[in-house]
Amino acid sequence: MYLHWLMFFLASTGWVSDASHCNYTEYAAVKNKLFTHLGLDKNDFQITRMWPLIFLPHLAIIYVDLYVTSIIEVNEKDQSLTTQVKIITAWPNSNMQWDKSSFCEMETFVAPKNMFWTPDIGIIESIKTDFGTKESPYVRLIHIGYIASSDILALTTACRMDLYRFPFDSHTCNITLQSTAHSSQEITIITFSDAEWVTIESKKTFHTQGEWELISINVTKSFAKIIGLIEMDQLIYQITIKRRPLLYVINIIIPVFVFLVLDVMSFFIDGRGTDKLSFKVTLLLSISVFLLILNDTLPSTAEKLPLIGIYCSGIFILIGISILETILVNFLKAKGAEKISVETTATVTGQDDSVRDLQSPPDSVTDQNEEQSCTFDLLKQILTECCATIQQNQQEKISLCWTRVARIINVTFLVLYIFTITMFLSVLRKLWLYM
Numbered sequence: 274m275y276l277h278w279l280m281f282f283l284a285s286t287g288w289v290s291d292a293s294h295c296n297y298t299e300y301a302a303v304k305n306k307l308f309t310h311l312g313l314d315k316n317d318f319q320i321t322r323m324w325p326l327i328f329l330p331h332l333a334i335i336y337v338d339l340y341v342t343s344i345i346e347v348n349e350k351d352q353s354l355t356t357q358v359k360i361i362t363a364w365p366n367s368n369m370q371w372d373k374s375s376f377c378e379m380e381t382f383v384a385p386k387n388m389f390w391t392p393d394i395g396i397i398e399s400i401k402t403d404f405g406t407k408e409s410p411y412v413r414l415i416h417i418g419y420i421a422s423s424d425i426l427a428l429t430t431a432c433r434m435d436l437y438r439f440p441f442d443s444h445t446c447n448i449t450l451q452s453t454a455h456s457s458q459e460i461t462i463i464t465f466s467d468a469e470w471v472t473i474e475s476k477k478t479f480h481t482q483g484e485w486e487l488i489s490i491n492v493t494k495s496f497a498k499i500i501g502l503i504e505m506d507q508l509i510y511q512i513t514i515k516r517r518p519l520l521y522v523i524n525i526i527i528p529v530f531v532f533l534v535l536d537v538m539s540f541f542i543d544g545r546g547t548d549k550l551s552f553k554v555t556l557l558l559s560i561s562v563f564l565l566i567l568n569d570t571l572p573s574t575a576e577k578l579p580l581i582g583i584y585c586s587g588i589f590i591l592i593g594i595s596i597l598e599t600i601l602v603n604f605l606k607a608k609g610a611e612k613i614s615v616e617t618t619a620t621v622t623g624q625d626d627s628v629r630d631l632q633s634p635p636d637s638v639t640d641q642n643e644e645q646s647c648t649f650d651l652l653k654q655i656l657t658e659c660c661a662t663i664q665q666n667q668q669e670k671i672s673l674c675w676t677r678v679a680r681i682i683n684v685t686f687l688v689l690y691i692f693t694i695t696m697f698l699s700v701l702r703k704l705w706l707y708m
């Protein structure tokens with residue numbers, strides 16, 4: 274029954290409870306009286322500082338509420354999460370009770386923190402804990418025998434992040450609260466509010482609108498064994514955050530995809546092959562810039578390569594292969610062109626010699642009279658011209674053959690290339706978005 278009241282009291286952000294049942298002078302007098310009543314003026318070390326652990330017959334129940342008010346930084350390379358959290362802690366101190374009717378209806382009372390025992394709750398994953406504002410030197414006493422304090426902390430906690438689906442990733446980071454000295458026989462840590470309330474309140478008070486969105490906060494209780502003997506009570510807050518991927522989609526995924534489309538379209542560039550080649554090499558260089566950016570963002574985890582790395586380097590390799598193909602086709606085309614030019618010059622200058630050489634053996638055998646030789650010469654000339662045209666046709670055929678091979682390779686490659694790209698992208702999309 275107290276618990277609900279306490280919960281309501283502490284969850285409401287206003288800590289005001291001081292009554293207006295008395296005028297100012299009375300109120301000041303009552304405060305003084307209460308201070309004496311609680312024995313705080315004596316500065317008795319046992320009553321104040323060590324309570325409740327010495328005198329409490331059962332274990333002390335410590336109530337904790339943790340609200341995430343900002344996500345300041347998520348460092349993927351260091352695998353750490355920096356958040357601003359508000360922690361409200363309340364613990365029993367049955368010595369600090371009073372009947373509010375005899376004290377001006379005063380329900381709460383602020384006293385210096387160093388007069389009291391405070392629970393030594395630490396955060397296991399913490400790399401660095403700072404007070405977001407000043408550490409409050411005060412605690413608040415509540416008339417039912419509880420003491421409460423509220424702190425705003427800037428927490429940097431270690432968080433294991435799996436970046437496989439970057440930038441469509443979400444992470445669950447644990448914030449484990451555990452006493453540093455007291456075992457579970459002495460204190461137990463319990464959450465005030467349920468996870469749903471904590472999530473709603475955290476979202477309501479969320480200060481930042483950055484890359485990360487707070488999805489949910491779950492709370493579980495657990496135990497940890499220290500040196501295999503002492504059991505420590507734990508309260509684990511699991512904070513689930515999700516990345517807003519739009520920036521990365523616009524800055525990395527779409528540009529790299531456009532490069533790939535440009536690469537496919539470059540098959541239709543007309544003109545000399547070297548233009549095409551330099552165009553493609555430019556695309557390759559542009560992608561390597563994105564690879565550098567990714568290298569700065571992503572950690573080098575050995576387990577699973579992030580899909581975005583596979584995406585970028587996959588496209589890099591695809592464009593690389595298409596460059597190799599362009600070089601091959603250029604080579605074949607050049608060979609064809611070379612054949613044509615060589616053969617045309619050959620047919621212009623050396624046709625007579627070659628033909629004469631071919632025809633000389635029968636020539637020397639059947640050389641008897643001039644008339645015959647005259648007609649023979651004529652025939653020979655016709656023959657050589659015939660031969661030359663046939664030969665030229667043959668050479669042209671060969672060079673055409675090279676060009677045709679080049680064209681066939683080009684078209685086959687284009688079809689295969691588009692097919693591979695489609696397969697690659699659809700598999701990636703499946704892994705990326707619907708896992």
Ligand SMILES: *[C@@H]1O[C@H](CO)[C@@H](O)[C@H](O)[C@H]1NC(C)=O
Nearest residue numbers: 294295296297298299300301
């Ligand atoms: C405060 O209230 C008390 C009794 O109710 C009265 O005696 C006293 O004069 C009041 N003081 C002032 C400053 O009003």
Ligand SMILES: *[C@@H]1O[C@H](CO)[C@@H](O)[C@H](O)[C@H]1NC(C)=O
Nearest residue numbers: 432433446447493495509511
């Ligand atoms: C976070 O806490 C949950 C619940 O106890 C646990 O199952 C999980 O392993 C913890 N995660 C890490 C990284 O410690």
Ligand SMILES: *[C@@H]1O[C@H](CO)[C@@H](O)[C@H](O)[C@H]1NC(C)=O
Nearest residue numbers: 445468489490491492511513
């Ligand atoms: C947290 O709780 C919500 C709802 O209760 C649940 O859907 C979600 O899976 C939980 N998350 C984790 C990490 O346990």
